[in-house]
Amino acid sequence: xxPLISADDLAESLAxxxxxxxxxxxxxxxxxxxxxxxxxxxxPGAVFVDLDTELAAPPGPGGRHPLPxxxxxxxxxxxxxxxxxxxxVAYDAADGSAAARAWWLLRWAGHPRVxxxxxxxxAWVDGGHPVTAEVPEVVPTDYEVVPDSLPVxxxxxxxxxxxxxxxxxxxxxxRYRGEVEPVDPRPGHIPGARNAPFADNVTAxxxxxxxxxxxxxxxxxxxxxxxxxxxYCGSGxxxxxxxxxxxxxxxxxxxxxxxLYAGSWSHWSSDPNRPAKTGxxxx
Numbered sequence: 001x002x003p004l005i006s007a008d009d010l011a012e013s014l015a016x017x018x019x020x021x022x023x024x025x026x027x028x029x030x031x032x033x034x035x036x037x038x039x040x041x042x043x044p045g046a047v048f049v050d051l052d053t054e055l056a057a058p059p060g061p062g063g064r065h066p067l068p069x070x071x072x073x074x075x076x077x078x079x080x081x082x083x084x085x086x087x088x089v090a091y092d093a094a095d096g097s098a099a100a101r102a103w104w105l106l107r108w109a110g111h112p113r114v115x116x117x118x119x120x121x122x123a124w125v126d127g128g129h130p131v132t133a134e135v136p137e138v139v140p141t142d143y144e145v146v147p148d149s150l151p152v153x154x155x156x157x158x159x160x161x162x163x164x165x166x167x168x169x170x171x172x173x174x175r176y177r178g179e180v181e182p183v184d185p186r187p188g189h190i191p192g193a194r195n196a197p198f199a200d201n202v203t204a205x206x207x208x209x210x211x212x213x214x215x216x217x218x219x220x221x222x223x224x225x226x227x228x229x230x231x232y233c234g235s236g237x238x239x240x241x242x243x244x245x246x247x248x249x250x251x252x253x254x255x256x257x258x259x260l261y262a263g264s265w266s267h268w269s270s271d272p273n274r275p276a277k278t279g280x281x282x283x
Contacts, residue, residue, distance in 0.1 A: 003103060003244050004096075004118040004208055005089055007127040013087070014045065020087035022046035023080060025055070026121065027098040029237075034098075041131040043091065043124060047080040047138055051237070055101055061270075063263035064183070064235035070147040073109060077145065081138040084111065091117035091124070094206030097198050100240040104260065110146030116244060119207040126205075151259035153230055155268055158261040162192030162282075165228035166221065170198040170242040171265065175234070178278030183234060186269040188276030190232070191283035194221040198233065198241040214249035223251055232261035232268075239264060 005013070013020055024046040026034035038048040049055060054076045056065035068076070082088055088111060090102035099116045106114040117124065125131065153161065161167045169189050174180050176195040178187035189195070200217065202208050209217075223229050229252065231242040239260055246252035261267075268274050277283030 001113060001115070003115055003247050005115040006118050007123045007129060010089060010117055010124070011127075011129050018086060019045070020089045021081050021083070023088060023090040023099075023102055024048045025051055025090050025099045025102045026093050027051040028093075037093070037121075039133065041133050043121070044130060044132050044134070045136050046091075047136065049076060049080060049102060051098055051101060055105055056236075061267075063267035063270075065237055065266075067105070067108075067152065067236070067262045070109070070145045073105065074143065074145040077106070077109070077143050078141050079138065081141055082106070082111070082143045083141050084143060087113040087115065089115050089117055091120045094120040094122040095199070095202045095241075096120060096206070096208060096244065097238045097241040100244040101237050104150065104240040104243055108147065108150040108152070110144075110149040119205060122206055150257055151230075153259045153261050155261075155263065155271070155274060157259075158190060158230060158232060158268070159192075161228060161230045161259070162190050165230070166223050167193040167261075168196040168221065168223075168229065168231040168239075168242050169193040169265075170196055170231055170233040170239045172197055172199065177280060178276070184266050184269045186272075186276050188269075188278045189265070189283075190268055191275050191277040193232070194282055196221060196231070196242055198238040201241055201245040208245070208248060211249045214245050215251060218246065218249060218251055225251055225256065228256070228259075230259035230261055232264040234264055235266045236260065236262045236264045
């Protein structure tokens, strides 16, 4: 199934006999907390899920946003009303970069039907669809997480992929080039990685580019259906946008799923023995 759903199609699905579970994943690296937006208004029936504390483990040796333990994620998904037989739709404010983390984690946890609202909350409101401040009453479920249903790689595998396949760096170009580094220990990128900024996956209004457009952009970086590919970013959040874009473009899926370097640059750059490349060239 396509990993995206339009606002109009979601509205129709929500009015059906078996509506999807809605997850509000609005989040910003620099704040304010997404829960404030949720409490002000949200899509009817949506449950707020906090990216920092529920879709990631605490910062530590594994990076700034390590993957949550399977048992911890299971608690979160059960609380949110997730079941294996109902579709799940995640949304954020607009560009899908935070919602993609929820999409990827649910897929990693074995859920077969997960999508992201194309254009997020903004597209829903711009489409004239209703919002509410009412918090739904959710009956906890017995959903079982099946971890590792999508591939996760570490630093050594990321280095190997950069040399032998394609490793995509989803950060902004100036961070890839090492001109600025506002958060992590060192500037630069993993030698051999290609820059594929997550912001380029969407248009100016936050809706995703077409599969053909994305496939063309990834193709210019040497990505095809046969070459092993993975993605990283600063801490493993916006890299999930690259993974969603790859699937939307038909370049990732059963048989050759793209991998996530979950620790990303926050993990790689913490070890001074790991090399860092600066400039436009992959290295």
